[in-house]
Amino acid sequence: MTYKDKEITGCNSCHIKFFGFDMLNEDELKAFKHSHCKVEYQKGETIIKEGTRCSNIICIKQGYAKLYIKGLENKNIIIKLLKQGDFIVSPGLFTDNLNHFSVSAITQMDTCLISIDAFTNAYRNNNRFAEQILKLNHQITNDLYSQLINFSHKKMPGRVANTIIYLAENIYQSRKFHTTLSRQDMADLSSVSKESLIRVLKDFKEDGILSINGNQIEINSFKTLQNISHVG
Amino acid sequence: MTYKDKEITGCNSCHIKFFGFDMLNEDELKAFKHSHCKVEYQKGETIIKEGTRCSNIICIKQGYAKLYIKGLENKNIIIKLLKQGDFIVSPGLFTDNLNHFSVSAITQMDTCLISIDAFTNAYRNNNRFAEQILKLNHQITNDLYSQLINFSHKKMPGRVANTIIYLAENIYQSRKFHTTLSRQDMADLSSVSKESLIRVLKDFKEDGILSINGNQIEINSFKTLQNISHVG
DNA sequence: ACTAATAATTGATAAATGTCAACACAAAAC
DNA sequence: GTTTTGTGTTGACATTTATCAATTATTAGT
Numbered sequence: 001m002t003y004k005d006k007e008i009t010g011c012n013s014c015h016i017k018f019f020g021f022d023m024l025n026e027d028e029l030k031a032f033k034h035s036h037c038k039v040e041y042q043k044g045e046t047i048i049k050e051g052t053r054c055s056n057i058i059c060i061k062q063g064y065a066k067l068y069i070k071g072l073e074n075k076n077i078i079i080k081l082l083k084q085g086d087f088i089v090s091p092g093l094f095t096d097n098l099n100h101f102s103v104s105a106i107t108q109m110d111t112c113l114i115s116i117d118a119f120t121n122a123y124r125n126n127n128r129f130a131e132q133i134l135k136l137n138h139q140i141t142n143d144l145y146s147q148l149i150n151f152s153h154k155k156m157p158g159r160v161a162n163t164i165i166y167l168a169e170n171i172y173q174s175r176k177f178h179t180t181l182s183r184q185d186m187a188d189l190s191s192v193s194k195e196s197l198i199r200v201l202k203d204f205k206e207d208g209i210l211s212i213n214g215n216q217i218e219i220n221s222f223k224t225l226q227n228i229s230h231v232g
Numbered sequence: 233m234t235y236k237d238k239e240i241t242g243c244n245s246c247h248i249k250f251f252g253f254d255m256l257n258e259d260e261l262k263a264f265k266h267s268h269c270k271v272e273y274q275k276g277e278t279i280i281k282e283g284t285r286c287s288n289i290i291c292i293k294q295g296y297a298k299l300y301i302k303g304l305e306n307k308n309i310i311i312k313l314l315k316q317g318d319f320i321v322s323p324g325l326f327t328d329n330l331n332h333f334s335v336s337a338i339t340q341m342d343t344c345l346i347s348i349d350a351f352t353n354a355y356r357n358n359n360r361f362a363e364q365i366l367k368l369n370h371q372i373t374n375d376l377y378s379q380l381i382n383f384s385h386k387k388m389p390g391r392v393a394n395t396i397i398y399l400a401e402n403i404y405q406s407r408k409f410h411t412t413l414s415r416q417d418m419a420d421l422s423s424v425s426k427e428s429l430i431r432v433l434k435d436f437k438e439d440g441i442l443s444i445n446g447n448q449i450e451i452n453s454f455k456t457l458q459n460i461s462h463v464g
Numbered sequence: 465a466c467t468a469a470t471a472a473t474t475g476a477t478a479a480a481t482g483t484c485a486a487c488a489c490a491a492a493a494c
Numbered sequence: 495g496t497t498t499t500g501t502g503t504t505g506a507c508a509t510t511t512a513t514c515a516a517t518t519a520t521t522a523g524t
Contacts, residue, residue: 069377072385072464079377091370091377094363100374123366124359130366131326131356137369138323142332144376145301145311145323151384152423153304155480183502191384193482198503214502232304387510415472425512430473446472446520465524472519479512486504493498 016061018087020132028122028129035115041065041105043180048103054090056113063109064171066185069101078189080143081106081171081181089119089133106180151191154232159190160200161229164210168219176218248293250319252364260354260361267347273297273337275412280335286322288345295341296403298417301333310421312375313338313403313413321351321365338412383423386464391422392432393461396442400451408450 024032037056041047047058050070065082079101082088092098093116123130150162163186168175181189187197204210209225211218219225256264269288273279279290282302292314299320300310311333314320324330325348355362382394395418400407413421419429436442441457443450451457 069381071381075385077380077384079380091373093370094367095370095374100377124363127356127359127362130359130362134355134362134366134369135326137366137373138325138327140373141323141369141376142327144373144380145332147380148309148311148376148383149301149303151380152309153307194501195483195503196481202503426471427473427513428511434473468521468523470519470521472517474517475515477512477514479510481508481510483508484506486506488501488503490501491499494496 016059016085018059018085019136020129023126023128023132024122025126028118028126031118031121032114035118037113039111039113041109041111043105043107046102046104047109047111048088048090048099048101050099050102052099053097054092054099055116057087057089057116057119058103059087059112059114060084061110061112063105063107064180065103065105065109066181067101067103068188076188077191078185079147081167081189083171089136093120106185154229156190156192156196156200157203157228158230158232159192160186160197160204161225163190164204164217164219165222165225165229167217168222175222176216178216180215248291248317250291250317251368252361255358255360255364256354257358260350260358263350263353264346267350269345271343271345273341273343275337275339278334278336279341279343280320280322280331280333282331282334284331285329286324286331287348289319289321289348289351290335291319291344291346292316293342293344295337295339296412297335297337297341298413299333299335300420308420309423310417311379313399313421315403321368325352338417386461388422388424388428388432389435389460390462390464391424392418392429392436393457395422396436396449396451397454397457397461399449400454407454408448410448412447 021029021032041063047065048054060082062084066078067080067082067088068076068078071077082103088103090099090101092100123133150159154162166189167179167181168177171177172179179186183198184194186201187194190197192200201210201212204225205212207224209219209221209228211220253261253264273295279297280286294316297314298310299312299314300308303309314335320335322331322333324332355365382391386394398421399411399413400409403409404411411418415430416426418433419426422429424432433442433444436457437444439456441451441453441460443452
């Protein structure tokens, strides 16, 4: 094994770290590499469509995507955003083999698709890898619990504050960021109507908590925002 | 191995089937049996308390429990009910080792507690078992997605209809059932206030969709209920 | 059986939030 | 450069829903 090979953590010699992939052995990595497809997506393109058969694990090398489910009356709920280093295992795996959510690009994206078979084999034969995957799943479950609390107990300002904090802390990793999300997207992330989202954002701006200029957002008072989010 | 041993699927010679436990080999079953504690709970008792360390897998041999998370302002969200044959793996496993939800008995219960260590070992060494556990986790994730749609897009009648259908189909397995859930519990399951739940139930009763007598509920028009649930 | 405590119910009210319509603005197409 | 199309914004309004207070059942304790 050359030094270069050691740095590979899954797909096509890219040097992005994917959680748990460091547990894979040489053969498994080879299988991953062998099955992989390098695919580029443009902003707005659908990567996974809810209801289709799931055949790949999607690894994100570059760019941002939204993961969302279809709700009622053509409304969507954005479960989360995905960025470099994230990978998506459809919860259809080992159940009905269908995708239970859609994923679409919100920026230009570089991805690496790994076949479900290679992934399944690694999961079955490598218990340290399997442990990481379960760990990941448990985190997803915990996140969904928080989401349930957000959506059922918090009022609009709390939910929107939550979304802004999520974008700053988890996604853009800066309190000043430019987003490619539309207002509708941010509304779908907060479970409010587009109009309500805009109004809450306006309130935050008038209160000096945020500076907003189109899609450029800056958090001026993180503490206040956090407080609004916690109290609901 | 005697014939009797063959029928054991996990805890203390009880003949309850637990999903995935049939994948366990003799040694693993022995380890499960060795670590197990047979515990009886009374209605109202707390089995798992959110925030505590998770040290057991809880297998339900008899009775019903509610699994819930603490939300804001002392309000709870009941994620689901548990019954005979269900077992609970805390999503703290492999992450922070803490319980992220509480579980309490809503009837007298017989349970069997298996140590996390025995479970973890089986998960690590038995890939067929691990596969079933991931499968279970994926189902949990999918259920939470549905829950999110229920809570964010459906209005009260839709959410309550959903709860009644859930109780009839998944829990009591009959369109006529007696529940030990309080009105507050049913409200927490539907993400509405107790008063609102009562009003919606009253409407359903007046419309002839349900017959209600205290905690005795009968679904008269399943189709209507289903329709209310789907439309939201 | 009587009292206390808890749970269920009802009505009135206020708060939260979605919907609709109109309009502004920006990007894309011609 | 003008039209078209999509997105963002605002205001008025109706609906949904929680909250509060009061009342009635029900259950548990003595």
